[in-house]
Amino acid sequence: NKKIIIAIDGFSSTGKSTVAKQLAAALRYIYVDSGAMYRAVTFYALENDLIGVDFFYKDQLIKHLERIRISFKFNAELGFAEVYLNGQNIENEIRTLRVSNFVSKIAEISEVRKKLVEQQQEMGKEKGIVMDGRDIGTVVFPEAELKIFMTASAETRAKRRLEELQNKGQEVNYQEVLKNIEERDFIDTNRDDSPLAQAEDAVLFDNSNLSREEQFNLLLAICKKAI
Numbered sequence: 001n002k003k004i005i006i007a008i009d010g011f012s013s014t015g016k017s018t019v020a021k022q023l024a025a026a027l028r029y030i031y032v033d034s035g036a037m038y039r040a041v042t043f044y045a046l047e048n049d050l051i052g053v054d055f056f057y058k059d060q061l062i063k064h065l066e067r068i069r070i071s072f073k074f075n076a077e078l079g080f081a082e083v084y085l086n087g088q089n090i091e092n093e094i095r096t097l098r099v100s101n102f103v104s105k106i107a108e109i110s111e112v113r114k115k116l117v118e119q120q121q122e123m124g125k126e127k128g129i130v131m132d133g134r135d136i137g138t139v140v141f142p143e144a145e146l147k148i149f150m151t152a153s154a155e156t157r158a159k160r161r162l163e164e165l166q167n168k169g170q171e172v173n174y175q176e177v178l179k180n181i182e183e184r185d186f187i188d189t190n191r192d193d194s195p196l197a198q199a200e201d202a203v204l205f206d207n208s209n210l211s212r213e214e215q216f217n218l219l220l221a222i223c224k225k226a227i
């Protein structure tokens with residue numbers, strides 16, 4: 001079997017990471033959550049008071065970039081790789097609404113993107129990888145053998161995200177989750193550097209009306225055909 005690169009892009013909370021993880025496990029491929037890397041930089045900026053509700057020390061953050069080391073370590077119990085910032089496990093810290101509320105502002109910065117894209121390309125050198133994000137099929141791996149663009153209605157996505165956050169014990173309501181999703185969609189689609197877009201050769205996949213299992217089975221068949 002030849003090893004390929006599978007690029008999965010799409011809007012926030014379309015369930016990309018869940019299915020990407022399942023596909024990688026089924027294919028024995030590596031899974032990389034590129035959004036976790038943007039979230040890690042955001043967490044760093046928040047921890048170091050470089051961004052907040054009414055301030056953003058963008059130039060300072062750019063200067064700090066060389067101090068930010070992001071890595072992934074496979075957790076056998078969880079069955080996927082967790083993200084580390086300078087050696088510290090921050091997998092839970094990056095999944096809060098606080099980080100979600102600032103991440104798209106961080107992801108607009110070209111210097112941030114350049115650094116993370118280089119690392120992502122390095123991770124894909126041996127192929128046999130499933131990576132999800134916003135610009136994987138367009139910028140990170142324009143030559144990927146299989147590109148999938150995931151979409152679902154904003155309401156469906158907000159409902160799913162709300163459930164996920166509530167299951168983790170976070171106190172959030174539907175309106176604020178929906179607002180965050182719509183704001184991120186807007187910024188991600190309209191930014192100058194690497195905006196979220198469907199690659200010309202990507203398969204469009206709308207999962208609004210699919211169960212997780214149906215979605216997995218359909219996508220696995222598409223992957224197997226491409227391999």
Ligand code: C5P
Pocket residue numbers: 012013034035036038039103104105107132133134135136184188
């Ligand atoms: O995938 P996730 O929702 O965790 O990504 C968080 C944010 O990181 C996105 O809203 C987007 O602003 C940014 N991102 C990006 N490019 C990627 C992955 C994520 O700009 N490849």
